[in-house]
Amino acid sequence: MRRIAYADAQFVTTDAIAAKVLEYAKLMGRAATDDVVQLPTVDDAGAVRSVDILLGPASQMTSAEVDGPEADLDSGQLLAELDRRIATLRQPHAEVVSELEPGYDPDLDDSAPGSTIT
Template identity: 35%
Template sequence: MDRIHYAGDSILTGTDIARALLDYAQALAQVGSAATVEIPTIDEAGEPGRSDILVGPASQLISSSAQVAHEELVDEKLVDQLREKTRNLRRYGTPGTGAVVTEQDDPPAGEWSDYEGI
């Protein structure tokens, strides 16, 4: 488990979730963008919850390992989504899916007269 320190408070979440969130926050900061991310959390009594975190260029997140008696919090779908958004930001500068490029053969060049009136 990891404790994420944010805005003078802290939340407890899974280690993979925390690392994916920090990577995403770094990628957002590099392109000057921000996003709100909802992550699963566990409170001090062991009760599950959710937290919304605004991450972007001004975010100051710290993640530290936490030794707690609670079972590791896992959300593979969220971690995969955050990693995909991080890859897209680093590759395309956008959290979306990015451009889809399809290889195509160039058609043969036509005669100059084919281009008249274009």
């Protein structure tokens, strides 16, 4: 189990969830974007609770190993969703290299590659 410290809160979750959240937060910082993630956690009394955290470029969190019994947090669906979101951030995105003039039509441009001038 891992204790995540985030802003002024601390919560305990599984090793796998903590690792995925940190990986996702790192990629979101690189992408300069943000997202809200709902995590299953266990409180000091052993009750399962839900925590919503906002991850983004300014997220600062720590994850530390804690002693105690393993909690049965249903994490399969969350881990699959985090994997999907991480994969989306890792996909290359097209960038606009240059913009064409408004109204430009490559079919009418004689200097366009592949065109023939008669």
